[in-house]
Amino acid sequence: KKLWKQFKTLGYSNKSKEKTQIVLEIEKEKCFDPKIVVNSMNNFFLTIASKLVSQIKENASNLFKTTCKLFKDYYINKGVIPKSFKISQVSEDFVYKELCKLNTIKSTGIDGLKPIFLKDGANIIKESITHIVNLSIKTNTVPDELKYAIVKPLYKKNSRLEVGNYRPVSILCIVSKILERAIYVQLHKHLNDNNILYEFQSGFRGSYSTDTCLINLMDHIRMLISKGNYVGMVLLDLQKAFDTVDHVILCTKLEGMGIDFTEWFKSYLEGRKQVVMANETTSEPGIISCGVPQGSILGPLLFLCYINDMPISVKCKLLLYADDSALIVSGSDPKQIAEFLSKELDSCRQWLMDNKLSLHLGKTESILFGTRRKLKM
Numbered sequence: 001k002k003l004w005k006q007f008k009t010l011g012y013s014n015k016s017k018e019k020t021q022i023v024l025e026i027e028k029e030k031c032f033d034p035k036i037v038v039n040s041m042n043n044f045f046l047t048i049a050s051k052l053v054s055q056i057k058e059n060a061s062n063l064f065k066t067t068c069k070l071f072k073d074y075y076i077n078k079g080v081i082p083k084s085f086k087i088s089q090v091s092e093d094f095v096y097k098e099l100c101k102l103n104t105i106k107s108t109g110i111d112g113l114k115p116i117f118l119k120d121g122a123n124i125i126k127e128s129i130t131h132i133v134n135l136s137i138k139t140n141t142v143p144d145e146l147k148y149a150i151v152k153p154l155y156k157k158n159s160r161l162e163v164g165n166y167r168p169v170s171i172l173c174i175v176s177k178i179l180e181r182a183i184y185v186q187l188h189k190h191l192n193d194n195n196i197l198y199e200f201q202s203g204f205r206g207s208y209s210t211d212t213c214l215i216n217l218m219d220h221i222r223m224l225i226s227k228g229n230y231v232g233m234v235l236l237d238l239q240k241a242f243d244t245v246d247h248v249i250l251c252t253k254l255e256g257m258g259i260d261f262t263e264w265f266k267s268y269l270e271g272r273k274q275v276v277m278a279n280e281t282t283s284e285p286g287i288i289s290c291g292v293p294q295g296s297i298l299g300p301l302l303f304l305c306y307i308n309d310m311p312i313s314v315k316c317k318l319l320l321y322a323d324d325s326a327l328i329v330s331g332s333d334p335k336q337i338a339e340f341l342s343k344e345l346d347s348c349r350q351w352l353m354d355n356k357l358s359l360h361l362g363k364t365e366s367i368l369f370g371t372r373r374k375l376k377m
Helices: 002-009 034-059 064-077 092-100 115-120 122-139 174-193 210-226 247-256 262-269 299-307 334-354 372-376
Strands: 024-026 029-031 148-155 166-172 230-236 272-278 286-288 317-321 324-331 365-369
Touching: 024 034, 029 034, 034 148, 034 272, 034 286, 064 247, 092 115, 092 122, 092 174, 115 122, 115 174, 122 174, 166 174, 174 299, 210 230, 210 317, 210 324, 230 334, 247 262, 247 299, 324 334, 334 365
Parallel strands: 148 272
Antiparallel strands: 024 029, 148 166, 230 324, 230 365, 272 286, 317 324
């Protein structure tokens, strides 16, 4: 593995350079025109989330103001002081270290600046990059050039003619990631120092993993079973959770977390554009109307902030791993457990709709745990 990494830095690869041309079925006919193909893919990737959000809005309870008060009270009860945290400007030393950490085999963004160029010239360009970062922080604006993504369609499975069988992989400018790191480090420290993130959230966090999530889950179930109880669990699956994040709700939640920097986040989230590149052709640009930026540094952490107050929607035990969640209840009667889980699921589903997130009922599963003797009864 180390040998191949060394070869890659020299320009060699163990992967075939032969690329399969993407052909799509459009209006029941095969389309070979590369421009039509990439424009069709970009339109699909941009609208799939917005269509889902529009369906959620039609069914939502429109209790946004009530919801805002709930999660603001939630953070006040955790001791968070409103507007207590501001983002500071960064030093040239910080930027220099981030430039030196760049992975040189990462893809190039829309600006064409290769990571190896920025890394090798770190000492020369650190002053200019620091100026860009600090000007963004000072003016609460993110340059449009840093909000542009190249999307490479990655084939998943089944028919190659169906656009839904391709996954969009976003590539952002390297300079934008330096800016994001400057914000991420400070935001992450604020969340950790004030114990703001939900204690049973194991996704995208240092010292947490799928292992910690599974250990928490198994320990809790074993403890309940040892008391002679049945344990019921519902595993929730969300549809396009990262892509349907509402920008207004997210910024309101960040305010509730004591962050006095939401104007910058509004600029960061709004007006983002993307193009699809495939078949040696680039699509027309399109505007991303919702979601956290794919392929970004801040995206995963912002999603954790977005879903962080989900526990207020239920009375039972809730375990989270990013957008995957589990509701757990216990009792002596399986029928009562089923009824309680049903009520908790309804409550959780309402919270999801209020927050413009959608539950995938077809992939939501339930499980009943207990001793062998109890399960045979």
